[in-house]
Amino acid sequence: MHPGMKVARATLRGLPANPRRCFSATAFCRRPFEERDYVLLKKKRGYDDQGTLCKLKSGHSYHNHFGVIHHNDIIGKEPRQVVKCGSNEYRIHEPTLADYVRLTPRLVTPIYPHDANLIVSLLDIHVDTYASSADSPPMEILEAGTGHGALTLHLSRALHAGNPPPPPPKSPAFDDEQNMEDAVYDGAGLDELNQKSWQDDRRAILHSLDISAKHSKHARKIVAGFKRGMYARNVDFHVGDVSAWIAQQKASRKTDDPFLSHVFLDLPSSQSHLANVAPALHPNGMLAVFNPSITQIGECVDEIRKQHMPYVLEQVVELGVGTVREWDVRQVKPRATLKKPLGVESEPSSPSTGPVDPEKEQQARDGELAEELLEKQEEEKWAMICRPKAGQMVVGGGFLGLWRRMERSSTADSQAEA
Template identity: 40%
Template sequence: MFTTTLRRSPTWTRQATPSLRRLISSNHQTFEEGDIVHLRRIAGKTSSTILSQPLRPGRKIETPSGRIAHNDIIGANTRDIVSSCKGTGYCVTFPTIDEYVTNVRRLVTPVYPHDAATIVNLLDIHVDSAPNPPIEIFEAGTGHGSLTLQLCRAVHAANPPSRPRGAIIHTIDISARHSEHAEKVVSGFRRGLYRKNVDFYVGNPTQWIKNQFTKRAEEGKPPGPFLSHAILDLPGTDEYLQAMSDGLLPDGVLGVFCPSVTQIADCLKVIKKTGIPLSKEAVIEFSPHGTGVGAGLRAWNVKWTTVRAKERGKVDVEGEEVKVGAEAGDMPAESESVVDVDTEAELQPKEIPPIAEGATEDVLVCRPSVGDRLVGGGFFAVFRKRGQS
């Protein structure tokens, strides 16, 4: 039996109250105790960079060119030059979100910054100042906290200081250790600028949805769905589709992040077989050949279509004649893939199963979308919750 637990550590209390500590917006200039800073070597053949630990009086940063005292950075301004004990100069700045996520200590591989930013963009999140009721977004698979941080940034305008939250990120992970570390990652960025926006949970996503329905009923809140968006980034995503659909408001967006396109196909099979009211909008491939920050996206066409036998030995797939039993080299141009709905193999060009002349059969078509080039690896599918009609 799974249970879900809300983690409210002392960090939550400290970071969630802006009046206790001034947070760091983009125009902040001076480094203070507790800040995490980014150092870039200004001379030499290599551009060495370092992400510091929180600044504390008396501590030092170890660099390849000698130590740098935290005392030399506290009180300095962004882009000031500080010198190591060997005289090497380093430019000190507040880390960008990209620099922070890729350099902070990790327990699991993060969703790299450009990929995470693209995912948030695909979710089509829009917030206003303190909406009522608040916008609620659910993330299953907290992991490193990199996607959590991008989600927090997207909704931050709805959570001005000294007001009830107008947007809430609920993020859950099965591992308490990973959840605790992700909380530290979010809290460490710009003095916890975005920490107020998120609640961390440990447990099972389906059970969390059920618990929320029970809790809200006990609190006298309106029954029914309450999430505007949900993201699944964990193994076995197809197992949680029904629960996510139950929790999503009509026209709510579900994003599914999977290592392979076959797992996206599994989601489509479950949706079709069980009648889950979700409609696919897009499937995007994240290139595995990036530079560690994420790049090189490609749109995929993954959908059910009808195969019709036009004459013996040939089938018609989306208006294109294909020989039954054709090998990969005989497939239509642009390397489309047509597979049987029950296949568990990778969706590469394969032999098309024979069907009787004049008969029809639903198959799954998976192919890169021709001519679409969008500015770690994996596939991200976007679904929308259908209405009652």
């Protein structure tokens, strides 16, 4: 009997189900390629071949100028076996996450694996293995700017261990019992009930938000296509504005308490959402902002200072193909350089015994007022520093700013209310 059928039957009888997880990367769990799997085709002797990504469908074939590879010739074979294509031979591989991101069709430029891995590492995500008796709330991460779905896959992989095994797929052998369950639960089938129960039991959730419904739909397909949707169930996709989504979540949860452990913003106007993100982010949670320009990171720094937001900047790094270079981005007050207005001469410190000249007295008062005004302007004036720290050169990439959510002090609260 198929293991999934055993689990489904055990569930119907009210017995505990313990589905076994299968880790495809381990040597003892290698399985042949099946229909709907993605394979990477590489020339057997082409060491510089980047490969071709192909989704297996029974009866379909892959064509190139060397010949034809029938999908039925690949289905049933194991990784690293060889198939013929005319007079050439191709070796079939199971694509890595980097291969999958690089070769899947795209509507927008993805965050490439070397940058995505660094972002996940800097967020310092730690997820323990799933425990159904956990009393603490689940870890929830917000990714605003789904895009291609590349970073979504990397984040979901980091969270994967915190969730229970997914429910077994619906089996056609239990149609009668399924209909019986439909009648009992007012149209909610056993498969839907198992899925809802599984979602409620998740201990690690990734909310991926994009303003474009087209991009969100495409990213959902990209995430669902990798390893048969192994990491897709950890992600809840949403369409809309970040600030509006956070307000909607507060209303549906009926609380103003923070619920997000980390937030990642890949938006052209990230600084406009920072104030709304802060109340939803747990203290000590990380806020990461990814932008192609360092001046956009500087705008976030400026907005946080002006609005007295409860963030402390930890680091700004420049991402690229080579090494990672850290930047110094901060606002400082320059030293006051008070200059005396032209045409105003210094007055003696001791009072004069001679007659008072009203014109000179007025000039002296004007000079004092000008100095006071200049002092005030110098005190309120800030200068932005954006310069790379000493290090190696990098090529390409973008800029990532990392802030940590801190407790809002009473001084900051009074300034914000004012």
